[in-house]
Amino acid sequence: MATDRPLAGQVAVVTGALGKLGPTWVTALADAGATVVGLDIARAAGDADVEQADVTDRASVEAARDRIHERFGAPTVLVNAAGIDQPPDAAATTWLVEDVAA
DSSP: OOTTOTTTTOEEEEETTTSSSHHHHHHHHHHTTOEEEEEESSOOTTOTTEEEOOTTOHHHHHHHHHHHHHHHOOOOEEEEOTTSSOOTTTTTOOOOHHHHOO
16 A cells, blocks of 8 residues: 555545535545545435435435445445535524434
């Protein structure tokens, strides 16, 4: 493994990959040699490396996980960037942590 590509051979998943911060993580991880797969609530047309998933829906995330594992193998890096820069309808709804924790 070359020192300039320390993540060569790793599979990285970035939630919120199409948001404001997600693309920065995708680029940085890819530049470090990782195979990067994005998760986002919407899928970009023609972007084969973005899986559609809603991180607030367990079944949606599990289905994306299974697709990623089948195509790329087990992820070894995870960046959770979904909803941290501008969540959809953030002002419309709020929850207590106790209400959404598993």
